[in-house]
Amino acid sequence: MSKLTEELRTMGCDMDGALNRFLQDEEFYAECYAQVMSDPSFDQLKSALDAGDVEEAFHCAHTLKGVIANMGLTPLLNIVVDLVEPLRAGKLDGMQEKYAALLAERKKYEALL
Amino acid sequence: MQNRKRNTVWIVDDCQLNIDILTRILQRDYRIKAATGGLDALEQMKKTPTEIAAIIVDLHMPGFSGFDFLKACKERASLKEVPVLISSAEDQLRIEKRCLESGASDFIPMPYEPSVVRYRLRNVIERTWFRVNENDPLTGVSSKEKYIADTERYQIEYQEKKISIVSLDIDNFKAYNYFFGVEEGDRLLQYVAQVMVEFLDQGDKYCFGRYGADCFLITCEYSEERITQMLSNLLERFNVYNASYRIKPAIGVYIIEDPDWPIEMMINAARMAGNQCKGKFHQYIAYYDSLIGDEVIREQEILNEVEQALYREEFVIYYQPKYSLLSGQADGAEALVRWERQNRIIMPNEFIPILEKSMQIGQLDFYVLEHVCMDIQALIAQGIRPMPVSTNMSLVNLYNPNYAKQIQGILLRYNIPPELINLEFTESAFVENTDLIRGVMRQLHEIGLRIFLDDFGKGTASLTMLYQLPVDLLKIDMMLLPDHPEQDRGGKILSSIMQMANMLKLPVVCEGVENEQQVKFLRKMQCDYAQGFFFAKPMSKERYEAGLKDGFPVMALEKYDDCINAEMQWNSLGWVESFFNSVDTPMMVFAMQDDIFHVVRINQKMQKFYGRDFTEEDIENFYNSDRLSKETRARFEAEAKAAIHSKTALQIDFSVTMPKRIFRKEDNLWIRMNYRYVEYRGGVAFYSATLKDMTAEGNHGSIKNEKTYSEDFAKTALKMSNVNAWYYDPHTHEISFEVELTRDYGWGEVLPNVPDSIIESEIVHPEDEEPFREFYRRLDAGEPFIESVFRIKPELNANSYELCRMAYTNIYDRNNHPVRAIGVSMHVANEEKNVLTAYREGHFQRMISPDVYFMAIMNLTTMSLELVQTGIEELEGDFHDKPHMEVFEDALDFFVRDLHVRAELRSLWAERRLEKNFEEGKTYLEYEFRKDWKDTGKRQWMVWQIFLQKRPVTGEILAYVYIRDNDKDIRERQGLQKAARIDSMTGLLNHNAAVEEVENYLLQAGENGFCALFMIDIDYFKQINDEHGHLIGDEAIIMLAKKLRKNFRQSDVVGRYGGDEFIVFMRNAESLEQVREKMIGLKKALNMHLEAEQASFDFTCSIGYAVRAKQEADCHEMIEAADAALYEAKRNRIQGTL
Incomplete structure (x- = not known):
């Protein structure tokens, strides 16, 4: 186990599932991890929310959901799901706050890089 | 068992990370290809659709979602069968139903569970690719897909053996379909399948399927002997099946060398080999070798470079003038293209066929058209008068919905009048989808472009096509013609094409004319134009320009004319003969060539007038030098020659000894011959003449010029076939119309104030108004014969103009002042020409022979009526719906009471004795009978005449039926009998x-x-x-x-x-x-x-x-x-x- 995956596991991530997915290739996981942290969907989601574009916001959130799920980052995933479902229903209320929470949470993960 | 060839899995996901993860999961089992956008993926998949085992696509992608992608796949033939799995982070339950409904094969949930992903994917692939077991619905053998799947399995099972892929086609199956019909073609395919299965079942394990159309494929262990057996078995069975037609198989063999080749490539190799024996009489089997493969590679190279070459303008236009065979002058040119590539000139035959296969040819066509327009524009700017240029156009253009518009766009851009551009289409382009092609051609005609048919006679569907498509000119390749065209089959084909073209009034250009013999032959055939080295080679733009400026050399072609068979010339006028036979005056046609006169034809009336056994020989003796006095003969020859130029009617009286077999006396007769020059064709001058026995009138030598209108009409009829006709009075400027025109333009029977009234009705193209007036001025001035082409609306309210050829023949009184003119017109380009010809023919028939009560043209081959014309009310009506026997019976009932004649006529029709008569060389039959007219109580002698004639080219036998007044004839004959x-x-x-x-x-x-x-x-x-x-x-x-x-x-x-x-x-x-x-x-x-x-x-x-x-x-x-x-x-x- 690498330092990264150990840390993530302690933060409540599903590292067994994730590493299974990555065929136990920790190095590859680490590469992807870095990619996810800088995934443009985070910024795109912000812009969409600012512009009030529910559809685009939903799409971005949904992409993040898939990626984060694949990485097994469960705490982060929970916040994303909280974003996805209201957006699917077309609701923008309180989304900015949730996005802020998402970014705050991401900071913790970025720190691991 | 894993599918060996279909082993690529495509991943389409806008998120690269997902692609990466999936790739990791799947790359052990499959070749992975990926794209981040759906459209991009579709584009790339085109290249190797047959390798794709499955596609995994992300549901949520911006712009083009997974569903969109799925739909696009199902719409593409090459991807339709490929299973698509949808991956999504969505809750499976939420969207699975929708995915499956859209045609997705399965669902891959996110986050990915590798084992789930692998399982689902494998499951889907196996289900799809090993499920294929449908049979070809027509023949019952394996379909293409099943054959491929079978072959893949076969390959694995028999890895250690030498396996061959064999393709089997019917050489020129299209022709078979054309001759015997599609249904029969299908039956043949079923037969082939049955024969092959029977044969293959006797040997070792095999795969067999129908690849499509007439192509079958066999996979079996390679053995030369077995393939030879297969061929001889096929030949034997084909002969049993249809001994009257040579069904020739074309077999291509590919022996598998590299098992890793995709199966489609192996099939292509076999088919490429098979194509090598197509069109070769004695080659049935060909093997694939790498040379064929090299060919394919070279083609690919050329294709890769064409785009660049178009951009760099490496294609250069050459011009080859075509010549009028009548005047010997250059009249138009064809634009040819050369590829000047790195100081090497590539000839069109090296790259055109390749471009045609790839559809890139359309780009080249437009490139050439545009450059031709640029050149013409430059010519006009320099004050040089351009000639019309024809450019080649390939069939693919016809499938381009904006084709006509694009052409018009180019013409407008360079301000080129449409009549300066002709489009040449290759005949093979017209084989299928005639409606579509006709539509496009109509658009092109509306623009004002003329359409040429290139390479006519090389393809298969040409004859029917000519009737169906509005083509303006035919081009024929001289290639078939060796040094002595007349003795050769190629020459016969050419001449029959030209006769047919003549009949349809289509001008013909012969290409590839290289020597004198060919020119001789073409002049004789009355071919209109020629193109080839003999006249002018293809030349650069600069030389072409110089030629236009200084004038191209004029060729003196008369010197190539030698003795021409006048009979043949006359025959080329086709059905005109039946016209001639219906003229109500004893008449003959004679011809002059090299100062020698021949009789070409005498008509029925003439035969009747001078007796039953009167022959053409007898007439010929009229001016045989032994019989005619020297002076008379000299005068006659001089006058006949002068008539060619003066175009006036002439007459000559001469004494002649009649042959004994004619009923009357054996003394000298005074014969009055009125004759006119009709036409000059291919070195032969034709004259029409009427003969009259003037012996009784005594006063020989100075009898007044007497001429019947029917003779003039006959003359006109000889000159033009599908025509409108009317009279014009030069004193009152009135036209008296026939029914036809009255209906087209809504004019009354008499139209005053010509030509102003015609111009005011706005049917004449504005630019043609002045020439139109000039035309009438010439007529009023008394020119004997004038002819011109105008753009005229086919109907009063039509939106477009059609090219219309108009001609007038003046009739003079004895002081040589014009008294009346016969006008005729016909549409130069008219797709309904065929129908109109028949209609107008009948029209003319009635006009020139007022004694005809009923006339019909019956096609004995198709058992249909082509025309009925009658003034009898009871017999009028729409004959189109009636079977020809019914119309025949109606006419019989109305006219004929005589039981004997009735029985005779009936048996002619019912027992098909007419055809028998024709085969025995009897082309004319007649039956005399008396008709009692109920209204007047008059008894009248009538005759039922049947002229039999073979329609050129199609070979159908036509019966021209006339029921006409015979009273005068009978009385005359009775008089003759008394005299006898x-x-x-x-x-x-x-x-x-x-x-x-x-x-x-x-x-x-x-x-x-x-x-x-x-x-x-x-x-x-x-x-x-x-x-x-x-x-x-x-x-x-x-x-x-x-x-x-x-x-x-x-x-x-x-x-x-x-x-x-x-x-x-x-x-x-x-x-x-x-x-x-x-x-x-x-x-x-x-x-x-x-x-x-x-x-x-x-x-x-x-x-x-x-x-x-x-x-x-x-x-x-x-x-x-x-x-x-x-x-x-x-x-x-x-x-x-x-």
């Missing part, structure tokens, strides 16, 4: 007639009549002849004849029995005494004195007689008895005895 009974020297009945009269009387009188028969001759007649000559002897005979006639009652029969012997028959003699008295009186009366210039003498006659009273004596017995008495009288010296 008279002895020309004495004016008494001749031998036969006299005997016939006597016999008739005796027959009627039965046993009751008392009658007497005298035989009289001149005593010592031989001495008179010897002493005074035959002329004096004849005088004595004439004197005796007159005396006899005077001495008997009108009702008595008086005839010349032969030489100086006469026969007299007294009907109803009263008694023997009376007869004896008569004889004594007669004896006295016949003591005669003859006074002539050199002779003066007395002569007497002897008389013998016989009487019949209530006896059964016939004529010959009475003659014998009287003759014996006459002989007795002579023996008892000079004195007549009883």
Whole structure:
């Protein structure tokens, strides 16, 4: 186990599932991890929310959901799901706050890089 | 079992990370390809669709979602079968249903669970690719997909063996379909499948399927022997199936060398090999070798470079002028393209076929068109008069919906008048989807472009096509023609194409003309244009420009003309012959060539007029030098030649000895021949002539010019076939119309104030108005024949103009002032030409022969009616719906009562005896009958005529049926018959007639009549002849004849029995005494004195007689008895005895 995956596991991530997915290739996981942290969907989601574009916001959130799920980052995933479902229903209320929470949470993960 | 060839899995996801993860999961089992966008993926998949085992696509992608992608796949034939799995972070339950409904094969949930992903994917792939087991619905053998799947399995199972992929096609299957119909074509395919299965079942394991169309594929262990057996089996069975048509298989063999080749490539290799034997008479089998493969690679290279070459303008335009074979002058040019690539010139035959296959040809076509337009624009700017240029266009363009618009766009951009551009399409382009092509052609015509048909005669569907498509000109390749065209099959094909084109009034360009023989041949065939090295080679733009500026050399082509068969020329006028036969005047057509005159045809009327057995030879003798006086002949020749230029009607009177077989006298006849020059074609001048016996009129030599309108019409009819026709009066400027035009333009029967009224009605193209007026000025000035082409609306309210050829022939009075003109017009480009021709033909028939009550053209081959024309109300109506037998029966019922004629005619039709007659060379039949007109109570002789003719090219047999007035003819013939009974020297009945009269009387009188028969001759007649000559002897005979006639009652029969012997028959003699008295009186009366210039003498006659009273004596017995008495009288010296 690498330092990264150990840390993530302690933060409540599903590292067994994730590493299974990555065929136990920790190095590859680490590469992807870095990619996810800088995934443009985070910024795109912000812009969409600012512009009030529910559809685009939903799409971005949904992409993040898939990626984060694949990485097994469960705490982060929970916040994303909280974003996805209201957006699917077309609701923008309180989304900015949730996005802020998402970014705050991401900071913790970025720190691991 | 894993699918060996289909082993690529595509991943389409806008998120690279997902792609990466999936790739990791799947790359051990599959080749992975990926794209981050759906459209991009589709584009790339095109290249190798047959390798794709499955596609995994992300549901949520911006712009083009997974569903969109799925739909696009299902719409593409090459991807339709490929399973698509949708991956999404969505809750499976939420969207699975929708995915499956959209045609997705399965669902891959996120986050990915590798084992789940692998399982689902494998499951889907196996389900899809090993499920294929459908059979080809037509033949019942494996479909293409199943064949491929089978072959893949076969390959694995028999890895260690030498496996061959064999393709089997029917060479020129399209032609088979064309000849026998698609249904029969399908039956043949079923038969092939059955034969092959039977054959293959006898050997080892195999795969067999139908790849599509007429292509079958076989996978089996390679053995040369087995393939040879397969071929001989096929040939044998084909021969059993249809011995009348040579069904030729084309077999291609690929022996698998590299098992890693995709199976499609192997199939292609086999098919490429098979294509090598197509069109080769004796090659049935070909093997794939790497040369063929190299070919494919080279083609690919060329294709790769074309785009660049178009951009760099490496394609250069060359121009090849085409020449008019009539004038010998350049008249238009074809634009040809050369590829100048790195100082090397690539000829079109190296790259055009390749471009055609790849569809890139369309780009090149437009490139050439645009450059031609640029060149023409430059010419016009320099003040050089351009010629029309034709550019080649490939079939792919026809499938471009904006094709016509794009062409119009280019014309407008360079400001090029459409008549300067002709489009050449290759015939093979027109094989399928005629409606679509017709539509595009119509658009092109509307723009004003002319359409040429290139390479005519090389493809298969050409004949029907010509009728269906509005083509303006045919181009034929001379390639078929060796040095002696006339003796060769190629020459025959060419000439029949040209005759057909002639019939359809389509001009023909012959390409590839290289030598004198060919020019000779083409002139003879009346080909309109020629193109080839003999005239001009393809030249650069600069040289072409110089040629236009200075004028291209004019070729003197007359010198290539040699003796031309006038008969052939005439035949090329096709059905005009039946016209000619319906003219109500004895008529003939003769031709002059190299100062020699031949008779080409005489018409039926002529034959009738001069007797049953009158032949063309007899007519030819009319001006055979032996019969005509030298002076007459010289005059005739000089005048006939002059007529070619003056185009006036001429006449000549001459004396001629009629052949004996004609009924009348054997004396000299005075014949009046009125003749006109008709047309000059291929070195032959044609004349039409009417003949009239002027002997009776006496006053030979200075008879007034007399000419019938029907002759003029016939002349016009000869000149043009599918026409409108009318009269124009140069004094009143009025046109009197025929029905046709009245309907088209809504004009009354008489149109005044021509041409202004026509122009005011706005049917003439504005630019043509002035030429149109000029045309009428020339007519009014009395030009004998004028002709021009105008753009004229086909109907009053039509939106477009059609090219319309208009011609006038002036008719002059005896002072040579124009009195009337016959106008004719026809549409130059008219897709309904065929129908119109038939219609107008009938129209003309009625016009030129007012004695025709009913006419019909029946197609005996198709058993259909092509035309019915009649003035009889009861018979009018829409014949199109009626079977031809019904119309025939109607006509029969209306006209013919005579049971014998009815039975004869019926059996002709019902027992198909007409065709039999035609095969035996009998082309004319007639039946005379009498018709009682109910309304007038008049009895009239009529004749039912049938002219049989083969339609050129299609070979269909046509029957032209005319029912016409024959009263005059019959009466004339009766007159002739009467004349035939008279002895020309004495004016008494001749031998036969006299005997016939006597016999008739005796027959009627039965046993009751008392009658007497005298035989009289001149005593010592031989001495008179010897002493005074035959002329004096004849005088004595004439004197005796007159005396006899005077001495008997009108009702008595008086005839010349032969030489100086006469026969007299007294009907109803009263008694023997009376007869004896008569004889004594007669004896006295016949003591005669003859006074002539050199002779003066007395002569007497002897008389013998016989009487019949209530006896059964016939004529010959009475003659014998009287003759014996006459002989007795002579023996008892000079004195007549009883």
